[in-house]
Amino acid sequence: MQHTLRARTAADNGYRYPFPIAAPDADLENAARPAEGTRVKRIAVVYGTRPEIVKLAVVLRQLGPRALAVHTGQHFSPALSDVFLTQLRLDHPDIRLEIGGTSRGRQIGEATALLDECFSRTQPLAVVVQGDTNTALAGALAANARDIPVVHVEAGLRSFDRAMPEEHNRVVVDHLADLCCAPTETSRANLLREGVTEERIVVTGNTVIDVVPEIVPDEEQRRGLLDAFGVEAKRFVLATFHRPENVDVADVLGVILDQLGALPVPVVLPLHPRTAARAAAFGFDAKLERVRVVEPLGYEEFLGLFAESALLVSDSGGVQEEASVLKRPVVVVRNSTERPEVQGTFAQLVAPGAGIGAVAAGWLADIDALHARLATMPSPYGGGDASARTVEAIDRMLAS
Numbered sequence: 001m002q003h004t005l006r007a008r009t010a011a012d013n014g015y016r017y018p019f020p021i022a023a024p025d026a027d028l029e030n031a032a033r034p035a036e037g038t039r040v041k042r043i044a045v046v047y048g049t050r051p052e053i054v055k056l057a058v059v060l061r062q063l064g065p066r067a068l069a070v071h072t073g074q075h076f077s078p079a080l081s082d083v084f085l086t087q088l089r090l091d092h093p094d095i096r097l098e099i100g101g102t103s104r105g106r107q108i109g110e111a112t113a114l115l116d117e118c119f120s121r122t123q124p125l126a127v128v129v130q131g132d133t134n135t136a137l138a139g140a141l142a143a144n145a146r147d148i149p150v151v152h153v154e155a156g157l158r159s160f161d162r163a164m165p166e167e168h169n170r171v172v173v174d175h176l177a178d179l180c181c182a183p184t185e186t187s188r189a190n191l192l193r194e195g196v197t198e199e200r201i202v203v204t205g206n207t208v209i210d211v212v213p214e215i216v217p218d219e220e221q222r223r224g225l226l227d228a229f230g231v232e233a234k235r236f237v238l239a240t241f242h243r244p245e246n247v248d249v250a251d252v253l254g255v256i257l258d259q260l261g262a263l264p265v266p267v268v269l270p271l272h273p274r275t276a277a278r279a280a281a282f283g284f285d286a287k288l289e290r291v292r293v294v295e296p297l298g299y300e301e302f303l304g305l306f307a308e309s310a311l312l313v314s315d316s317g318g319v320q321e322e323a324s325v326l327k328r329p330v331v332v333v334r335n336s337t338e339r340p341e342v343q344g345t346f347a348q349l350v351a352p353g354a355g356i357g358a359v360a361a362g363w364l365a366d367i368d369a370l371h372a373r374l375a376t377m378p379s380p381y382g383g384g385d386a387s388a389r390t391v392e393a394i395d396r397m398l399a400s
């Protein structure tokens with residue numbers, strides 16, 4: 001049974017404490033009970049956004065009935081949440097919080113308060129969080145305050161760019177975490193440099209590598225996708241943008257859309273809700289008409305187009321790791337990166353501006369040769385056993 005805690009009701013759009021709780025207390029406490037026939041206490045796995053669902057999917061499945069899945073509701077639109085649960089064959093969360101879209105501070109505060117209540121009633125053995133979202137930070141803070149061990153999946157990434165809210169989130173989570181699951185030796189070295197002790201770190205690989213081969217559609221389904229989107233294999237660009245620094249400033253979003261619109265091949269742009277809202281507010285309809293705007297795609301559809309594309313232009317973190325499995329190059333539109341492992345191979349960092357078109361056009365000029373070169377390169381993010389290693393490390397931590 002799924003239970004809901006609501007930070008705010010529709011009628012009450014302001015701050016209220018204590019928060020109204022939708023589920024009767026007894027029901028929520030039932031959610032804490034181990035599945036029938038087992039005597040094992042549960043491990044809370046907290047997620048709230050599209051990339052967290054993707055990167056925790058195999059961890060959740062491997063934990064099986066030991067997992068208590070908690071969705072904070074940070075991403076609440078079905079296109080960014082429920083479609084991913086379905087395609088990744090996950091049950092719906094045991095507990096669903098409704099923190100909704102609000103300011104960063106309030107989102108972290110509300111999620112922390114609700115998770116505190118959730119952990120106090122469910123008493124998990126450990127709390128697993130992933131990445132650098134407000135949800136991950138709130139999960140780590142709430143667990144730490146209840147003296148519950150914190151596990152950070154995808155620990156140790158650093159952009160060294162203090163302008164990025166994600167950098168602050170990931171640094172704090174790593175320092176609260178009792179177990180840091182670092183995807184690479186580079187991320188492990190970042191943690192050690194900051195004084196995180198060796199026994200708290202394990203190098204696991206990145207859990208997204210486990211999931212891509214399972215979800216990417218087969219060739220026939222991919223042909224269907226090409227037809228549906230009206231594009232030709234390896235002769236189109238797939239683009240995604242949603243980071244505040246790229247979409248919240250009119251000049252920056254304007255230049256990115258102009259660069260995409262001027263590329264010599266069609267550009268498919270699944271428009272993130274944040275980007276759609278900003279583009280509408282800035283009156284960028286004409287700029288959007290020069291690319292093929294579509295709704296945010298489900299994971300299968302996105303990976304299918306990804307595998308068939310010539311290249312990506314994106315500010316996403318996760319697509320850079322996926323690119324190392326699907327062997328496609330990504331123009332990363334950012335001022336800094338926390339993923340140096342793929343720089344110069346699967347990814348190239350480009351600040352918003354004319355460099356986007358220049359790099360993409362350079363790659364497009366001999367795209368088949370570039371694909372052939374990338375096809376020979378292994379992923380620096382592991383061989384697909386990161387989730388299993390993560391679960392093993394959690395069990396070792398709990399046993400000690």
Ligand code: UDP
Nearest residue numbers: 051054270296297298299302316317318319
């Ligand atoms: N993604 C998707 N559909 C889309 C755009 C992205 O399935 O229309 C997937 C993408 O493959 C990756 C994840 O969403 O796994 C990235 O999410 P996002 O860019 O929101 O977060 P980030 O990785 O930057 O933290």
